[in-house]
Amino acid sequence: MDIEQQFYHSSTKQNGQSIEGALKAGLDQSQDVNEEEFDATWLFAVLRRRVLAMAGVAFALSVLAGGMIVSKSRNITLEYQGSFRLLVEPPTAQEVLARQFILAQGSNPDVQRASVQSHFLDYETQLRVLRSPLLMEPIVEKIKTRYPETNYYQLISKLKLEQSKYLVDGKQQGTKIIVVSYQDKDIDKIQYILEQISQSFVHYSLQQRLNSLQNSLTFIDEQIPSLQQRVDNLQDVMQQVRGDSNFINPSKNANTLEILAINIEEQRIQVDTQLAQAYALYNASQQQLIAGNPISVLAQDTKVNERLLLRIAENDANLAEALSHFRDDSAPVQILKSQQQELLNEARKIVEERVLPKIEIDIQKLEAQQAELLLSEHNLNQKIKDFALNTRRYNDIERELEIATEVLKEFLSKRKALEIDAAEQQAPWEIIHPPAIDLNAGGQPRSVTETKTKRELALAVVLSSLMGVAVGFLIEVLHTVFHSPDEVKNSTKLPLLSSIPFVKSLNKSGKKRIKILNKAQDLDGFTEWVQPEYSASFLEAFRSLYTNINLLNSKKRPIHSLVISSATVGEGKSTIALQLAQTAAAIGKRVLLVDADLRHPQLHVYLGLNNQRGLSDGVTDYLSLNEVIQQSTLEENLFFLSAGQFTPDPIKLLSSQKMQYLMGQFQGFFDLVIYDTPPLVGLADAHIVAAHADGLVLVVGLEKTDRLIVNQAVDELGISGATVLGVVTNHLKKGGSSKSSYLKRGYASQRMGLVSESHELR
Structure with a gap:
C-alpha cells in the first residue's frame, strides 16, 4: 500500500467562527456560575470525602470530654450567694449639677478637665479602691470576732463588686449603683459579712466626700494667685511686643x-x-x-x-x-x-x-x-x-493670654460652686437594697454552684464536632491533590474539555500490558488481546472530548495537530491519546497517532504493532513515510507512527528542522495528527513538539496529581508559548460527575477496540 499516494487532506466545512464564539461564550458564562457556587460545592465535597475522619475525631473527643465533665460534676460543693446595692451618685439632674469635682492636679492646671459630669465617680478605680487592703482589713478584723478563720485573701476571693448596667440599643450603659455580692456555703456567714461591709462602705463614702471637697477648695485657692500673675505677665509681654514691632495693623x-x-x-x-x-x-x-x-x-x-x-x-x-x-x-x-x-x-x-x-x-x-x-x-x-x-x-502670646484668662475665670467659678456644695452637706452613699440572701422562685436560698452537666455535655459534643470538621479540612488542605474536575478547572483557569470516568476493570489490563512490555522489548510485533468491556459513560467521555476539540476549530486557526501530555507520569495521557485517535477515526477522519515519547515508548504495545522503525528513524535516516507509518487493525482510518529506535538525545531530534518538516507533512496528509509526549515537568520534549502543533491538551489525574506540579506545568506552557486548548481529567470516580448517572440509564456497556485505561502504565 502506497501511503504517500493514498494519504490526502480532507477538511469538513464548518462555520468555525460562529461555533468557536458560541463555545467561548458558553465557557465564560459557566465560569461565572462556577465561581459563585465554587465555595459551597467545595465544602460539600470535602465533607463527603472526609466524613469518616471527621466523625471519628468528633466521637473520640466527645467521649473524652464527656467523661471529664461527668467526673467533675460529682465533686461539686454547693455554695450560696447574698448581695446588697449602693446608690453612689445622685439620681436626679438637679443633684448632679450641684456636684463639682476638680480632676486637674499639678503645677499647670487644665480647667477643661474640671467639669460637671453625669458620672461623678471613676467606677473602675472606685471598685479597686473598695477591694483594697486599706478598706478591707478593718472589716476583716470585725468579722474575725465571729469567724476567726477569715482573712483578707479568703474574703476577697469570694467577694464581687461591680457596677450595675443595662442595655440601650444593644449596648451596655452603666448606672449609678454598685452591686456587692458574697458567696459561701454558710448562709449566716454570708449575711453577717455583707452587713459589716455595707456599714463600712457607707462610712467610707461620708469621709471621702468631705475630704474631696476640702482638698478641691485648697487646691483652687493655691492656684488662683499664680493664674492671676500669669495673666498679668502675658498682658505686659503682649504690650511690649506690639510696641517693638509696630504691630498696630x-x-x-x-x-x-x-x-x-x-x-x-x-x-x-x-x-x-x-x-x-x-x-x-x-x-x-x-x-x-x-x-x-x-x-x-x-x-x-x-x-x-x-x-x-x-x-x-x-x-x-x-x-x-x-x-x-x-x-x-x-x-x-x-x-x-x-x-x-x-x-x-x-x-x-x-x-x-x-x-x-x-x-x-x-x-x-x-x-x-x-x-x-x-x-x-x-x-x-x-x-x-x-x-x-x-x-x-505676637499671636502665640495673644492665644496664651486668652487661655490663661479663661482658666482663671473657670477656677473662680469652680471655687464658688464647691463652697455651695460643701455648705449643703449632702447625704453620703445610700443602701437601696439591704444585705439579703438570693432566693429562687420557691423562696429557698439559690445555689450558685448548681450543676450544668447537660449543658456542658452538649457544648462538648458541639465543640468536638467542630474540631472533627477542622481536622477533616486540615487533612484536605495537606493532601494537595485534585479531587474533582471543577477543582482542576478553577485552579488552572483552563477550559474543561472532558472528564474520563474511572473503570475498575482496567486494572487487570494495565498489569497485563506491563508484563508484555517488560518481556517483549526486542520483539517485532505483538498479538492483540481481548479488551475489557467499557460503560457508556466511559466511551461517551471520549466522544465529548473529540466534539469539544472539534468545536474549537476556526477558519483562522484550524486544529489539525494535537499534543496530549500531562504534568507527571501515570495520569493516563498515552491511552487517552490512543482512545481519542480511535474515536476520531471511527467517525471517518484520517488520523495519525505519533508516539513522540522517545524516552519510554509503549503505544506500539497497546496497538500490537512493532517498533522496529518509527519517528526517530524517519528523522535521522531520512526514510519515507511508507517505511515508518503503520496502519492499525482497529480502525481503517487510524494510522500509527511508533517512536522507533532508541536515541540518546531526544531533545536534539525533536527540535531538528527535519522534525518540523515531518510535522508539516503529517498535517498535509491527515485530517488529525495526535502526538503522545513525555510529561511536561522536568522535560522539554512536550514543549518542543507543542510549539509546532496547533494545540495541547493537558491530562490531569484525579486523586493523584499534586496541584503545585500541575500549576507549574501550566506556567511552563505559558512561557514556552504553546497553545493550551484545555484540560482533560482522568480517573473520575462514581458520583464525581452528573453526566455519568444519566448515561448509565438505558445504555449497556459496549466494546470498542482499544481504549484508554484509567491507570496509565507510566
Whole structure:
C-alpha cells in the first residue's frame, strides 16, 4: 500500500467562527456560575470525602470530654450567694449639677478637665479602691470576732463588686449603683459579712466626700494667685511686643512688604534678561570678529556705522562688476580687492575699539544693577522673615493670654460652686437594697454552684464536632491533590474539555500490558488481546472530548495537530491519546497517532504493532513515510507512527528542522495528527513538539496529581508559548460527575477496540 499516494487532506466545512464564539461564550458564562457556587460545592465535597475522619475525631473527643465533665460534676460543693446595692451618685439632674469635682492636679492646671459630669465617680478605680487592703482589713478584723478563720485573701476571693448596667440599643450603659455580692456555703456567714461591709462602705463614702471637697477648695485657692500673675505677665509681654514691632495693623504691614517684594523681583528678572541679552551680543560679536566677519557686527547698529557700511557695499558691487569683465589677476580687480581688505581692516578696528568696549560697559552697568537688586531682595526677605517670626510670637502670646484668662475665670467659678456644695452637706452613699440572701422562685436560698452537666455535655459534643470538621479540612488542605474536575478547572483557569470516568476493570489490563512490555522489548510485533468491556459513560467521555476539540476549530486557526501530555507520569495521557485517535477515526477522519515519547515508548504495545522503525528513524535516516507509518487493525482510518529506535538525545531530534518538516507533512496528509509526549515537568520534549502543533491538551489525574506540579506545568506552557486548548481529567470516580448517572440509564456497556485505561502504565 502506497501511503504517500493514498494519504490526502480532507477538511469538513464548518462555520468555525460562529461555533468557536458560541463555545467561548458558553465557557465564560459557566465560569461565572462556577465561581459563585465554587465555595459551597467545595465544602460539600470535602465533607463527603472526609466524613469518616471527621466523625471519628468528633466521637473520640466527645467521649473524652464527656467523661471529664461527668467526673467533675460529682465533686461539686454547693455554695450560696447574698448581695446588697449602693446608690453612689445622685439620681436626679438637679443633684448632679450641684456636684463639682476638680480632676486637674499639678503645677499647670487644665480647667477643661474640671467639669460637671453625669458620672461623678471613676467606677473602675472606685471598685479597686473598695477591694483594697486599706478598706478591707478593718472589716476583716470585725468579722474575725465571729469567724476567726477569715482573712483578707479568703474574703476577697469570694467577694464581687461591680457596677450595675443595662442595655440601650444593644449596648451596655452603666448606672449609678454598685452591686456587692458574697458567696459561701454558710448562709449566716454570708449575711453577717455583707452587713459589716455595707456599714463600712457607707462610712467610707461620708469621709471621702468631705475630704474631696476640702482638698478641691485648697487646691483652687493655691492656684488662683499664680493664674492671676500669669495673666498679668502675658498682658505686659503682649504690650511690649506690639510696641517693638509696630504691630498696630499686622495685616496691612504684611501686604506692604509683599507688594514691595513683588516689585523688586520683577525688576531683578528684567535686569537678568537684559544682562543675558548683553552677554549673548558680546559673545556673538567676538565670534563674528574671529570668523573674519566684522561687517555683521557693524550691521547691528546701522545708524552709527552707516557710512562705512555704504562704502563696503559699494566696493563689493564694484568688485562684482569688475570680475564680470576682467580676470581675477587683472589690475582693476586687484585694486578693488585691496580696497575691500582695507575696508575690512577698518571695520575690524571699529569693532575692537568701539563696539566691543561699549557692550562691556553695558554689561558692567547691568551687573552692578543686578547686584544691587539682589542685595535689596535679600534684605527685604530677611525683613519679611523677621516680621513673620514676630507675628507668630505676637499671636502665640495673644492665644496664651486668652487661655490663661479663661482658666482663671473657670477656677473662680469652680471655687464658688464647691463652697455651695460643701455648705449643703449632702447625704453620703445610700443602701437601696439591704444585705439579703438570693432566693429562687420557691423562696429557698439559690445555689450558685448548681450543676450544668447537660449543658456542658452538649457544648462538648458541639465543640468536638467542630474540631472533627477542622481536622477533616486540615487533612484536605495537606493532601494537595485534585479531587474533582471543577477543582482542576478553577485552579488552572483552563477550559474543561472532558472528564474520563474511572473503570475498575482496567486494572487487570494495565498489569497485563506491563508484563508484555517488560518481556517483549526486542520483539517485532505483538498479538492483540481481548479488551475489557467499557460503560457508556466511559466511551461517551471520549466522544465529548473529540466534539469539544472539534468545536474549537476556526477558519483562522484550524486544529489539525494535537499534543496530549500531562504534568507527571501515570495520569493516563498515552491511552487517552490512543482512545481519542480511535474515536476520531471511527467517525471517518484520517488520523495519525505519533508516539513522540522517545524516552519510554509503549503505544506500539497497546496497538500490537512493532517498533522496529518509527519517528526517530524517519528523522535521522531520512526514510519515507511508507517505511515508518503503520496502519492499525482497529480502525481503517487510524494510522500509527511508533517512536522507533532508541536515541540518546531526544531533545536534539525533536527540535531538528527535519522534525518540523515531518510535522508539516503529517498535517498535509491527515485530517488529525495526535502526538503522545513525555510529561511536561522536568522535560522539554512536550514543549518542543507543542510549539509546532496547533494545540495541547493537558491530562490531569484525579486523586493523584499534586496541584503545585500541575500549576507549574501550566506556567511552563505559558512561557514556552504553546497553545493550551484545555484540560482533560482522568480517573473520575462514581458520583464525581452528573453526566455519568444519566448515561448509565438505558445504555449497556459496549466494546470498542482499544481504549484508554484509567491507570496509565507510566
